[in-house]
Amino acid sequence: MNMNNIVEFTNIPSSTLPTKPENYSSTTAWYSALADMHLAQLTFQHNDAHRDIEDSRDKYVARHLFRRLARDGRLSFPPDAAVDEPPQFRIFSEDLRPSNVLVDAGDRVVSVIDWEFAYVAPGSYEPFMEAYEPRLETFLCVLEAEEAKMQEGGDAGVAGVAGAMEALALEGGTAVPLSQRMRRSWQDRTWMISLAAQNNWAFDFLFWRYLDRRFFGESEDWDHHERLHLLTEREREAMEPFVAVKVEEEKERVLVTWDEERAAARLAEVMI
Known part of the structure; x- marks a missing residue:
């Protein structure tokens, strides 16, 4: 743009x-x-x-x-990241929303569509902030719960989606969960x-x-x-x-x- x-x-x-x-x-x-x-x-x-x-x-x-x-x-x-950490780039889309996700009769994710506004971006990515922060916290709590499920290897559907999304990454997986990176980015204003x-x-x-x-x-x-x-x-x-x-x-x-x-x-x- x-x-x-x-x-x-x-x-x-x-x-x-x-x-x-x-x-x-x-x-x-x-x-x-x-x-x-x-x-x-x-x-x-x-x-x-x-x-x-x-x-x-x-x-x-x-x-x-x-x-x-x-x-x-x-x-x-x-500021608290290791300076020798290799640069990471991930697929990013500001337009990604639930309507982009297609599910089958069993509520299993079968496809993610409409990627025209997606691009590859660095992974280390007041009234508005005051209104947004509680909603961000709600999202991060849900994300942390889903990350915990993936680590435990529980839900097969969740694990399948996690594997598919991991395959989209340009580099290998990271030891730091996405929820932690997002929380740190918000708190540090990066x-x-x-x-x-x-x-x-x-x-x-x-x-x-x-x-x-x-x-x-x-x-x-x-x-x-x-x-x-x-x-x-x-x-x-x-x-x-x-x-x-x-x-x-x-x-x-x-x-x-x-x-x-x-x-x-x-x-x-x-x-x-």
């Missing part, structure tokens, strides 16, 4: 983005590609890219810091990393509200002022010319068409 939105909102050629079929070998490479696309959209989106000069600076700093976190591998592991990486519209809020303080410490205003020193000298020098371009673009609402050569040259100026 992010790639479709970038092409739609920026009118750049698709060749500017990582459109070639590629299997990322690690979560670090995957997050790095997503971080690059966040900066690409901010660079090329001519209309409605920012609210004002300060917002433009906030967006610039946030994206460069996020790219560094991704490049350094600091987004890839939960799920926000993937949400921020995949959604340009939510990136700035999530970065300044949650990720910034987690990786760089407390901040009074949740903006770029206290984080400028974290940028490299080249990144700081490039910020004001970048902001000036965005301010100038806001003066005229037009659709800009980028050819491959111009787009590649512009991207090289900001991907430092």
Whole structure:
């Protein structure tokens, strides 16, 4: 979705983005590609890219810091996970629901359909959170009970489904049950990393509200002022010319068409 939105909102050629079929070998490479696309959209989106000069600076700093976190591998592991744990990727679908599961007359699962929104993702994946947490806890309790059944080898049907799902994994089984990984991801807020990486519209809020303080410490205003020193000298020098371009673009609402050569040259100026 992010790639479709970038092409739609920026009118750049698709060749500017990582459109070639590629299997990322690690979560670090995957997050790095997503971080690059966040900066690409901010660079090329001519209309409605920012609210004002300060917002433009906030967006610039946030994206460069996020790219560094991704490049350094600091987004890839939960804080209490072993850093030498091999990267794992699993089939993931935000659209998977009971209506996707077909059962026979004996209530045995015979098929799972409609995988068009499924993809392979890293396994280490307030009002809303307050309302959602009790429902998550209910789900995890049921999941833990089913995991216990699988370990005991009780229900043959459950064991069969477990074996079939295990066969879908790209790597071997893990000693840590899924329920524990999900609970840890919720408690440590590591799920926000993937949400921020995949959604340009939510990136700035999530970065300044949650990720910034987690990786760089407390901040009074949740903006770029206290984080400028974290940028490299080249990144700081490039910020004001970048902001000036965005301010100038806001003066005229037009659709800009980028050819491959111009787009590649512009991207090289900001991907430092």
